[in-house]
Amino acid sequence: MTSPEYDYIIVGAGSAGCVLANRLSASGEHRVLLLEAGEDDRWMWIKIPAGIAHILIGERAIWRFATEPDEKVGGRSIFWPRGRALGGSSAVNGMIWVRSDPLELDHWESLGNPGWGSSDILPYLKRMESFTQGDPAYRGHDGPMHITRYKDRDALSQGFIQGAQQAGVPAVEDYNGPRFEGVSYLQYNTKRGWRRHTGDNYLRPAMRRANLKVETGALTQRVLLEGRRATGLVYRKGGQDFTVKARREVLLCAGSIQSPQLLELSGIGNADVLKRAGVNVAHHLPGVGENLRDHLHVRLGFETQLNITLNTILRSPLLKAKMGARWLFLGRGLMSTSSATSMAIARSSPDLPRPDIKMQLHQLSMASSHYGGREGARSIAERMGLDPYPGFSIGCYCLRPESQGSVHIRGADAAEPPEIRANYLSAEHDIRTIVAALRMIRKIAAQPGLAQHIVRETRPGPAASSDDALLDHARATGQTSYHPIGTCRMGADARAVVDARLKVHGIDGLRVCDASIMPTMVASNTNAPSIMIGEKASDLVLADARGH
Ligand SMILES: Cc1cc2nc3c(=O)[nH]c(=O)nc-3n(C[C@H](O)[C@H](O)[C@H](O)COP(=O)(O)OP(=O)(O)OC[C@H]3O[C@@H](n4cnc5c(N)ncnc54)[C@H](O)[C@@H]3O)c2cc1C
The missing domain is CATH 3.30.410.40 (Cholesterol Oxidase; domain 2)
Known part of the structure; x- marks a missing residue:
């Protein structure tokens, strides 16, 4: 079935995706579609911070991924949950608010990523948060994410x-x-003791806008390419496939496991991996799914x-x-x-x-x-x-961490969990x-x-x-700290996946905007940095739309 055209299609309503949905729809100029595989989950255990234990025991709001067994961790396969709901992993995480080590951001910039140094990023870190006790030179006082100290x-x-x-x-x-x-x-993204995630803070207020459409229970299958240009995508909802067209761009915000998965399902990745999985190669990009790091x-x-x-x-x-x-x-x-x-x-x-x-x-x-x-x-x-x-x-x-692993598809099905090698x-x-x-x-x-x-x-x-x-x-x-990053690494070299404007190398109309673009571990917990990436990405996308 074919649906109408949008200017931007965002895949994944997580930490970064909700920010983009809000910022891109704010002017009213652009028609935006946000696709989320999970549901609009108003579940009590998401709202109560200590509910994380309930959430992670069950299946309702998470993807229950696991790593491949590995001798370096005693032959174990390690449980790797990711959020699956409006809010994504920010709806199921530990809420610990750490914005990043500024020196690591400077390191990102030195790796060939102009605009990502600590002084460029500070305004984004400030505009996304509301923390009344901090030094106003460093801390934001009226942003969407409300921050509380223990x-x-x-x-x-x-x-x-x-x-x-x-x-x-x-x-x-x-x-x-x-x-x-x-x-x-510790500081947390909570308000009066309740969890406040990006679904609450960025998305819900934007959902009133007529130019933003949010589809839940919608699993994106692959991005559609015409030559080297992304023109839309196919998603599955209620057992039916839908095709939607993007006039301007497709923005992948499906996180460090599923953004590389979607690139590979769309024929963008290492040609050998794609051939093994039975996917036609549209564009050989060997870095896709590599450089996986976690704490x-x-x-x-x-x-x-x-x-x-x-x-x-x-x-x-x-x-x-x-x-x-x-x-x-x-x-x-x-x-x-x-x-x-x-x-x-x-x-x-x-x-x-x-x-x-x-x-x-x-x-x-x-x-x-x-x-x-x-x-x-x-x-x-x-x-x-x-x-x-x-x-x-x-x-x-x-x-x-310097240990690097990988995430790759096993076959051509978006519902099949990819192969995760943490390589701790x-x-x-x-x-x-x-x-x-x-x-x-x-x-x-x-x-x-x-x-x-x-x-x-x-x-x-x-x-x-x-x-x-x-x-x-x-x-x-040892267990995961739930901080996978880096699988669609930003950079200018042959193994980078996106450039410093988060555009997929060699493909027009397609960006990746989430934790997967981090070149190295940001030296902190990863939620605030992922929200920052959503903020920065929204400025990059809007600047390009304005033609500068
Ligand atoms: C249990 C847990 C605890 C954590 N604790 C903390 C913490 O205390 N502090 C901290 O800073 N960080 C923490 N993190 C990490 C942090 O939450 C993540 O790094 C961050 O949320 C990643 O944001 P993202 O935008 O990259 O992806 P996500 O927020 O994971 O969003 C990806 C979204 O895409 C959707 N999606 C995926 N594939 C598809 C598809 N094919 N079609 C449609 N939708 C799709 C997913 O359902 C999800 O909603 C934790 C994470 C977890 C899982």
């Missing part, structure tokens, strides 16, 4: 912050301000005397009710978070020119070390696999850094500020004292 001063968070300082990590008031490095309470998250577990962590609260009806009331009436407490309350951005060695590791306090401890859980168990504590004693964990990762811990730098980060956590835990709250280290336990034992722990238990 308000409670509980003993465990304080202990972590003190311990980190005693271990030599400086305190930082606002890591999204003039200095990135340091230990502090491998490794935790140390601890038992504590404090009865304030989720391990205790979720097993006590009284404490659960108190936590619920505190959240409902004050917008505070652990229910207003995904369990993480504070973090330290630090250098694993004082000789380094800038921070290379992040450590984060999670007010729970569990065997599985990620929110994957067991479906069917009776209580949420059991489903999450929480330890039966009061516990917490400190997770860490290497900020700028393949680069020597990452191996060295993760071991140093685990040692740094132990150093923090041994300081009086935090040590007073620790009964014992439970995972991997003090017997694991050599570098090899710590590396074994990382390989056996």
